[in-house]
């Protein structure tokens with residue numbers, strides 16, 4: 001009984017293993033599904049840095065879009081504004097940054113086709129120190145939350 005539980009636990013760990021490059025890991029990556037004809041899409045994940053030096057997320061690339069930029073989102077009165085993060089998004093040593101709806105996010109610009117719920121899209125993220133990290137993003141419905149419902153904070 002105990003062995004069965006352990007194997008199930010290990011299998012669960014493998015299924016949700018984050019993409020890693022040195023001290024940087026990318027957990028719970030997902031893309032928001034897009035409407036037909038949409039030219040941009042949003043990407044989200046939890047990025048952790050267990051190292052002793054700051055790293056910076058600079059952007060990425062993917063086969064399904066012309067470019068992948070890092071954006072911030074802020075409220076300007078009642079208007080939501082998105083801006084590219086200049087110089088990259090800092091991930092502090094021992095810290096983490098959540099890319100999530102309404103906050104920092106990956107912006108897929110020049111989408112070549114709609115992103116369909118349930119499919120998996122590889123985006124190669126580019127960090128200043130960790131370099132290029134290929135990450136498999138799952139396309140989720142618009143109301144999806146970070147962590148796929150396993151994370152409730």
Ligand SMILES: [Cu+2]
Pocket residue numbers: 071082083105106107
């Ligand atoms: Cu954006």
